[in-house]
Amino acid sequence: MASSEPIVYINSEYLPQSQACVSVLDRGFLFGDGVYEVIPVFGGKPLRLNEHLDRLQRSMDRVSLSNPLSRDQWKEVFSLLLEKNPGADRSIYLQVTRGAAPVRDLSVEADIDPTVFVMVNDIKPVDYARLENGIEAITVDDFRWKACDIKSVSLIANVMIRLQANAKSVMDAVMVRDGLVTEGTASNIFVVQNGVISTPPKSDCLLPGITRDLVIDLARANNFVVEERDIRQSELQTADEIWLTSSTREIAPVVKLDNRPVGDGVAGEYWRKLIGIYQDYKQELRHG
Ligand SMILES: Cc1ncc(COP(=O)(O)O)c(C=O)c1O
Known part of the structure; x- marks a missing residue:
């Protein structure tokens, strides 16, 4: 069971999916305060990766969220996750939220860490x-x-x-x-x-x-x-x-x-x- 469980990335850690946790005070959960990307991967090669990362940056700029990872760090996370979740064609799902504040408040605390979540899913071959x-x-x-x-x-x-x-x-x-x-x-x-x-x-x-x-x-x-x-x-x-x-x-x-x-x-x-x-x-x- 454990070996077939997907490995996900959550806030700098690689964990079996069932062990990855996010606070109930996470602003993504409470307010939908976050952005995401879906990147298809064929034969281990992400399709238009730089364009996806450009769009991620634009989404983050639009919501005044600073990007927690550099472009190289994102690529490193993706390639490690793809390695840990072997398969044929896959898609990378990544999500960055503004993180969990101590209390539920629409106003943004200056110093909360964003929540970064990445998972890899199979893409069924197109029929x-x-x-x-x-x-x-x-x-x-x-x-x-x-x-x-x-x-x-x-x-x-x-x-x-x-x-x-x-x-x-x-x-x-x-x-x-x-x-x-x-x-x-x-x-x-x-x-x-x-x-x-x-x-x-x-x-x-x-x-x-x-x-x-x-x-x-x-x-x-x-x-x-x-x-x-x-x-x-x-x-x-x-x-x-x-x-x-x-x-x-x-x-x-x-x-x-x-x-x-x-x-x-x-x-x-x-x-x-x-x-x-x-x-x-x-x-x-x-x-x-
Ligand atoms: C509202 C909306 N428009 C367009 C798209 C297509 O975007 P992409 O081609 O980058 O998958 C998506 C993808 O999820 C979407 O949610």
């Missing part, structure tokens, strides 16, 4: 036959705050919106703010129409996804036309293809939205091409 079936989604009003660019552990709004989708027996929701499409509950969105691939521009209304940027780079490198522009909700109804992208989901085609087929109601030809290019990129990362 492409299943991915190709696509997912169903609904559109939902994006009532979140105007700081969605922070990868905050406070995800209650995303949970509420995901619950709305699940209550309608669909997997996800596409969020819309003031008539403009923002993102999925845990993913960015792409729309394909007349051969042009579009995605909303970065702003405080959406998370700057690492997969989003990678898909844009790979598409442009392969001579696809990609536009970062506002997408009106009405465009979802006429789109040939809609995709949701994230580190764990990669590129998922949405085949039905609000109970209506997207395009032909099946994964489209642009998705097919891009998912192939994405797989090649992962293979190169594994063996490069």
Whole structure:
């Protein structure tokens, strides 16, 4: 039992998961006062590691949290944890909260130590036959705050919106703010129409996804036309293809939205091409 238990990193220690503890006064627990990252790892190689660490730094700057580890220290923790938790494809989950103060108070004590937690999870190999079936989604009003660019552990709004989708027996929701499409509950969105691939521009209304940027780079490198522009909700109804992208989901085609087929109601030809290019990129990362 003990040997199969995952080893996690908690505040400078490597411990079996069941022995890792956090104070009940931790501000992450009490207020959702923390930030996180999810970094996929293929063949032992983290995908776009520097970009993930850049985004972590930006999230921390936005919430006035100083980074407890240097870039090299983060990399050292990741490689030790990957060594201690051998496996095939994995994802690194890291979370930094503002730490535990002596009393529950919204005001921040100057001298508390942040809580640093890192774990490694298996990524199930993507089942492409299943991915190709696509997912169903609904559109939902994006009532979140105007700081969605922070990868905050406070995800209650995303949970509420995901619950709305699940209550309608669909997997996800596409969020819309003031008539403009923002993102999925845990993913960015792409729309394909007349051969042009579009995605909303970065702003405080959406998370700057690492997969989003990678898909844009790979598409442009392969001579696809990609536009970062506002997408009106009405465009979802006429789109040939809609995709949701994230580190764990990669590129998922949405085949039905609000109970209506997207395009032909099946994964489209642009998705097919891009998912192939994405797989090649992962293979190169594994063996490069
Ligand atoms: C709200 C939201 N948008 C977008 C993404 C996609 O980000 P990434 O591609 O870095 O996984 C995520 C990932 O969890 C997310 O939670």
